[in-house]
Amino acid sequence: MYPDEFDYYEADSVGEALDLLDEHSDAETELLAGGHSLLPAMKTGLSSPDVLIDISGIDAMHGIEVDGDTLSIGAMTRYSDLTESDAVAEHAPALAEAVRQVGDVQVRNRGTIGGNLAHADPAADLPGAAIASDATLVVEGTDGERSIPADDFFFGMYATDIGPDELLTRVEIPSADGGVGAYAKKPSPSSGYAMVGVAALLDTDGGTVESVRVGANGVMDHGVRLGPVEDALAGGSLDAETIATAASHAGDDLDEDMMMSDLQASNEFRAQLLKVYTERALTAAMDRTGGSAAAD
Known part of the structure; x- marks a missing residue:
């Protein structure tokens, strides 16, 4: 060892x-x-x-700031700092909840948001939350900075759009602006990593879904956005029946044969878990809007 x-x-x-x-x-x-x-x-x-x-000691890559409607998080900011930040809870609620479920106290006191996202472990908790939060990942190289939408950042298992001569310096997230977020996770019994994790960010007006983003990790070899779920919710009423219907579309645009499969869960089981935990994440988010549905 x-x-x-x-x-x-x-x-x-x-x-x-x-x-x-x-x-x-x-x-x-x-x-x-x-x-x-x-x-x-x-x-x-x-x-x-x-x-x-x-790179853990680079001061410029630490810290949390709000600039107008954008939350900026240095890549070397530790999970514990994120969990204690009122700004993160307010402006990035889906990410805040996912961070609280990362590892244990020891891991959260040392691990960093940038390390998590750049490593791109398919079972890590933050890729789905970054996608749901509409995050932009800012990388810097000898030619200057590049801004990469989270939707385009993850390529595959441990593979991202970061070049060999670049490093991730910060994560920028548009303010949720009153929206609510949630993260529901089926943890591995051996490691605590996500067998399936689903993050949701909802903005509602009078019980109608104004906007919605849903991201997942642990299912494919990289974090993915659940577009069919979003399409089923957007513009509709937010209630238990609508959520159940929307969750049933989780994975519609994903190839089940390409889903993760290991000793803990087959790809078929993960496909089922994806629907279940999508419904749980959406229900938890709805409850925070003052809705009445209860999780199964």
Whole structure:
């Protein structure tokens, strides 16, 4: 359970981190954020980088700010800071609830939002919440910054749109502006990761759904948006029957044969769980609007 030998560098700024990435572009290089995914992988031999660049101490990548209608979160901001932030709870309620279900106290005191999203573990809790929250992920490289919508950020298992010479610096989320959010998760009994997790963000007016976004993780090899569920809800009344009908469409645009399948859950079981936890997330969100439906 010891990692292979590697060279360690500690970056004090984004520019220094980018310079180190460029300097070691010919080597197997990893960025160290909170370390809760990378270090276990190194100890078990699943990852053997030649160079480790520690970016956890870059001050410019820490912190939570509200600028007008946008919530900006530094990529190195820890989960514990997010759970304690009134701004995150107000402006990004779906993300706030998902963060509260990440790991345990020890993990939340060290792990970071940027590390979670950049690592792109399909069973992590935040990809679906980022998609539901309409997040934009800002990456920086030698050519400057790029803004990537969460819908386009995740490509596959541990694969994102971040280039080899780029790093994720912050996450920007449009204010929910009075909308309500929820996250419902079926945790793995062995790891606590999501076998299926569904995040929902609703904006209603007089019992009518004005807008809705629903994202899921743990089902496919990357976080996905549940468009058919959104289509079934948008513009309609928010009640238990409508929610049940909408949830029944979860996965309509996903290939069940391509869903995750492992010793804990087959792809067929995950397809069923997706519908169940979509209904639970939507019901929880509806209850926060003052609705009357109860979860099954």
